[in-house]
Amino acid sequence: MEWEFQFLNYIQKHIRSDILDFIMPLISYLGTLGAVWILIALISLFTKKYREFGITLSFDLIISLIPCNLIFKPIVNRIRPYVLNNTITLIVPPEIDASFPSGHTFFAFSAATICFIYNKKFGCLLYILAALIGFSRLYLYIHFPTDVFFGAVFGTLTAIGAFYMEKIIFKSDRSLDK
DSSP states (O other), X not given: OHHHHHHHHHIIIIIOOHHHHHHHHHHHHHTGGGHHHHHHHHHHHTSGGGHHHHHHHHHHHHHHHIIIIIIIHHHHOOOOHHHHOTTSOOSSOOOOSOOSSOHHHHHHHHHHHHHHHHOHHHHHHHXXXXXXXXXXXXXXXXXXXXXXXXXXXXXXXXHHHHHHHHHHHTTOXXXXXX
16 A cells, blocks of 8 residues: 555645646546436437447446445445545545545446447547546545556446346347447
């Protein structure tokens, strides 16, 4: 854990700035409660061209709740970095749940992966947004680097699993070639 604090403190000392203090909470906010991903799913569900994608993304977001919020967070129950290092002044409200894994990052990478499966260009843009959301969580001293890393890994893997589960359950003929 020592190296994780060194990493977080490096960000605070060498990267933190007034402009990023304004931008990073906004980027982080995009991942709050999965709102941006839910909005994308809902918009897609109501458009014929993107309905299949919307169904898959919705299914993925529901499935992602299980490992992230119902398994990992309660079992690992990791304390957040700002609690262990109370010398940091947060610029966002403190989080009340466990730190591992980063839910913002988990859902961002999960949604980006589903988007990438359906549309490589849009998916790449969402992977960039997902990475920015993950970095914002470090910048804001809300998560440890391993929280963000495993949020990205588990989110990606959950999305792939949800994609194939959705194909089996709903007997869809969607393919990765779309």
